[in-house]
Amino acid sequence: MRHLRLLIFMLLALILLPLQASASDFGERVSGMAEVTGVRISSHSDKVRIVVEATKDMAFKKIILSNPDRVVVDLPNAWLSPKARKDLDLDSPFAGRLKVAQFDKQTVRIVVETKVGRNNYNVFKLTGGATACRIVLDFGDISESSDNRKIDLPDGSAQQPEPAYTPPASETDEVEKEMASPDKSERTEEPQDTGKKETEKKNPIKVEETPSGGIFEGSDKDSGDELDKITGLKGRKIAIDAGHGGSDSGAIGPTGVMEKTITLKVATELKNLLVAEGATVYMTRTKDTEVSPKKGRATDIEELQARCDIANAKDADIFISIHMDSFTNAAAKGTTGYYYARGSKKSRELADKIRQGVIDQIGTQSRGTQSCNFYVVKHTDMPATLVELAFISNRAEEKLLYSDAGAKKAAQGILDGIEDYFN
Structure with a gap:
């Protein structure tokens, strides 16, 4: 019986040692890298917003591909959390499908299928706040004002690559290969609508600005x-x-x-x-x-x-x-x-x-x-x-x-x- 227990112990050791080594290798590999923890989608009548959240500040590189038209964003020195959503139907007139994958050991790749013109999408980064870093992708109306908006939706013709970067055919192939995978509560209202506009000025009461008062003024420090x-x-x-x-x-x-x-x-x-x-x-x-x-x-x-x-x-x-x-x-x-x-x-x-x-x-x-x-x-x-x-x-x-x-x-x-x- 003692020999049997010893044999079982040796077999378990042989099985677990590679797993422990693998976990250790993974921990060393991602050390210092940003973890992409999640993807949030916000759809509106005038645009769709994709927010990619990460644990550390990171750079990004934008690539434009055609046939079919896609906007690709690479996040270097990053790894993708298994909990993050990876394949989503955006259900928007401005963008079709979103795919997120670990492109290589140090790069997370985001691919968005879209036919909006180059003036109707934007990719930018947000840092600070509750999340260390957010990469934001907007498709649709990205103008400062919603007045007289015009969404450039091509009639199906291939979008031309932006001059900033034109990927080689081998990289295009790599993309395809990797990605193939009641009633409201009561609130005080006016007895009757007097028709006053928002621009009317009132005679404001004096507001006491003390540390314990009912008003707080946020920091004016320069955030860049x-x-x-x-x-x-x-x-x-x-x-x-x-x-x-x-x-x-x-x-x-x-x-x-x-x-x-x-x-x-x-x-x-x-x-x-x-x-x-x-x-x-x-x-x-x-x-x-x-x-x-x-x-x-x-x-x-x-x-x-x-x-x-x-x-x-x-x-x-x-x-x-x-x-x-x-x-x-x-x-x-x-x-x-x-x-x-x-x-x-x-x-x-x-x-x-x-x-x-x-x-x-x-x-x-x-x-x-x-x-x-x-x-x-x-x-x-x-x-x-x-x-x-x-x-x-x-x-x-x-x-x-x-x-x-x-x-x-x-x-x-x-x-x-x-x-x-x-x-």
Whole structure:
């Protein structure tokens, strides 16, 4: 029996030693390389965005191929996580299929099938924020303004390679070889629509700017011209309103979680992300309190006007009010974006992009982008949106948004929407 046990032990050793050596070799090979951890897709009516996330800063090289038309992006000194999605149908008029693969031991290759003209796609890099590095590929309308947009969609003719790089036939062959593998919750609205425009100026109340006050101004430190050109956030002034607070708990979930708690948690995470991107941030509140100087004695209108006054006094570029939805039916779920019914087109665009960004991050059902008469989006002077992240009355969505991971994802989704809006 002892000889049998010894024989079994020797056989196991012979089997496991190569596996341990292989694991050790792999660890040494990828040491110092960027790990490509995931790929996110965001589809809109005017463009599709692909975001490739990695653990370290990395360079990229763009290659243009034809017959069929493809945009290829190589990421040197990188390895692809087994968890990352590798073959996706983009289901967009601007791009067809996306494939991601380990092209060689040190290169991750991204291939996007597309027929848009050379003026209707862009590849750029984002660094900082929650993810160390993101490579972004936009296809469709990449202009700074959505006015008079024109999407160059060829009639099927092969796209000519850009002069920057023309790959040899052998590389084209390598590409093919490798890649063959309910009702909304109650919000305070106006008794009647007075028809005031977003550009109207109010008489703002005085805003106290103290370390413990309800307003926070983000860091003005220089984050670099490169970041400014890429994200459009450096120097942007963004007002974030964490809904409810103090004596106003907002809606309460089935396990007792209060809306005011979730909105402040997400707003704080969003502030940190925005400051890291170079934006200046104004918070209507940074703790569990009312915003109006009258505190709990303020009327609903006085409290909401105080939130608007902070954004208006600082001449913010955009205003975002964060909320959780609620309904008597616990099965109600999803994310909704709201904008003032008689406001600007920019407000609708902001609401739509933030709603989509949140959905892409936390995986909730879309309840669309809707017009409204909510006070805070009507009485702010800049493009404004109120986003209902999810339903606090839904046990699963309450748990998701109350968790630290869920709050961070929701904040990242709002950031993605903001970046999309300004780009």
